[in-house]
Amino acid sequence: MAQANDSATPTYPTREAVDFVIVGSGAAGGVMAKELSTAGFSVVLLEQGPHLKAADFKHDEWGYNHNNDLVWGARQGHPQTYRRTENDVAEPVEVSLGYAHNVGGSSVHFSGNFWRFRPIDFMEASVRGTIAGTNFADWPISYEELEPYYTKVDWEVGVSGLQGPWDPPRSREYPCPPLPVKSSDVLLERAAKKLGYTPYPAPLAILSQPHNGRPACIHCGFCNGYGCEVNAKSSSMATMIPVALASGNCELRTGCTVSQVNTDENGRANEVVYWEEDGTEQAQLANAVVLCANGAETPRLLLLSESSRFPDGLANSSGVVGKNLMFNGYSSVVGLFDEPVNAHKSVPATRVMHDFYELDPSLGFYGGGGIDARHFTAGTPMGMALRSGLFGGPTWGSEYKKNLQHEFTHTASFDGHTTSLPLATNSVSLDPNLQDKWGRPAMRCTYQDHPDDIATMKFFLDKTTELMDVAGASKTSGFIVEEAQTGNVHLLGTCRMGDDPSNSVVDKFHRSHDVPNLFMVDGSSLVTSGRGQPTMTIMALAFRAADNIIQAAQRGEI
């Protein structure tokens, strides 16, 4: 792996146009920066947060999970609001749309679960039929078109796994073998096999052996919500950004919050306006702009970039910017076991069950998902102690204390990760009543799960509860979203990809239908939600988008 070399980092004048400004350095932005800069283009990469590195990460549950040190919320000057329906007035919340503010974005603190989407995900509306009242649609691309880029992610970013019965077709094997199985996954695997299912090793963006100059996982257990302290997690911070910086063509500017994308008299994006950390306003000229700010910030920035030419927001002639927000659903059942499980050690999950990827239509609702085994609170002591009492015991006092001494180490949870339907009424928009520390309208989340999404979660809760009973849990307790999710970290579908400019924001190459030199590449591009593990697909889409952008640029067609 090329190492970041500060002396190689260029400094571009803001008043001279660079080839590309990329907004956001996360899963997609890191890939984009690496691909464009190593292809020889001048790139300015803007990131709101700091450039944290492996040595900065600690097992700091209070800081990360409760004080939102990485995610940022109202306490850091970034309040958001949430409402269930468009008829409600949104209420201020600490965080609804969650993502990490740092170089590498949420690829730094995510779980590392790295399932590819399967062929059905791209054409499910045709196969399964459209669903009234939703925007459920086929993608304009197929799995086959994306497959080479999934493989590129496997090898360039680094994925561990083993081709299993449900794993989609691949052109090349995984670069690293699966991580060692955990007790929680042994419990899942044995139960699943007893019931005739086919669990297999979970694909993870966490290295089981050294790869591309990075070391193997040391099984500390702090993946989900935390940055990896040894760079074994394949974040774009650990994998792509160092290569981009070493190219000599990419200038990374951290602590920069973008306020607006401006356009010239021809309606082309030509300038990205942002604040530096101290509030100084800057404006970088650009020949083309790529927004990789995530499924919440990308639509927000487009809506904030309204002008007389683009009165409903930039690139929003369709009116669907910010709409069709999808979170993915989930279910979780936790079981208590006689012997130590110690699910808090090592990676989040080492087995996955995809036997229910597509639910039988005869059930009467649409949905599907995957199942894996985890520690109930992502291995966190405080999280587990806060939930102790979940088997019906007291929530404070001597008996509570006694129970929690056992529960942290003797429980496993079987989790369902499920589909969300795209709905016009679920959205990211600008709150009319609340502003952030920069004076911008706060992000407003409007979200109510579709009844089919809730039914799917219930199906998975029932299935995982059955598995938990077969696994031999002495006590179980199940959790599910009863009415509506009030927030999530999967931020999908808000600038959806499509062939028809009247109902999509970007074309199949992520180019804005309205602004020819503006690209949106991140979770916002997704047409459907997949089964709860979007990051692998976001990175693959970014590799594919970059490939096409480079070819278009070389043809003079940006």
Next chain:
Amino acid sequence: MNKHHLSRRAFLRSASDAARGSAIVLTLPMIITACSRANDARLSGESFQNLTEEEALAFDAIAARIIPTDETPGATEAGVIYFIDNILASGWDEQRLILQDGLRELQIAVGLSFGAAYFHELEAQQQDQLLTEIENTPFFSTIRYLTVAGMFSLPEYGGNRDSIGFDLIGFEDRHAWQPPYGFYDADYAERGE
């Protein structure tokens, strides 16, 4: 000295110094729990950044009922009260207000129910009775939240002293583990599954 020894004495001393002349009196159970770390310089003379002494005594007493001291150390020995003080001094204003208002109401209940002046003066059983009555209030959920947080957060935040909380639940904060991690994966390997 092993880390399970109680270290409440210095706290009580500083708190009672400040309360001298008020109605606060060390009760017998408190004297019993105060123990051998008389020379523990960490706490001696320490004042709270955010909490009043009255609040500190009350919240410490409540935390001690949420995670009591029994055969293993509890919230008191973990120094949860110092965590709470640190956190409330760092921008948790909403929680600060909830605690302030809730404590006022609790003190009224202390007087009405038991004719006492302060929650921390009550017997444990009396304390539990009052806390049971308010366990569904924002006040109780806030103090419970901060007590648990102070018990299990990194010691650098002021609680979880000597990793008392981590020890309690069998968590060891370290960088590297090797399989087998637990009973079932060890068994799986042994059987060659």
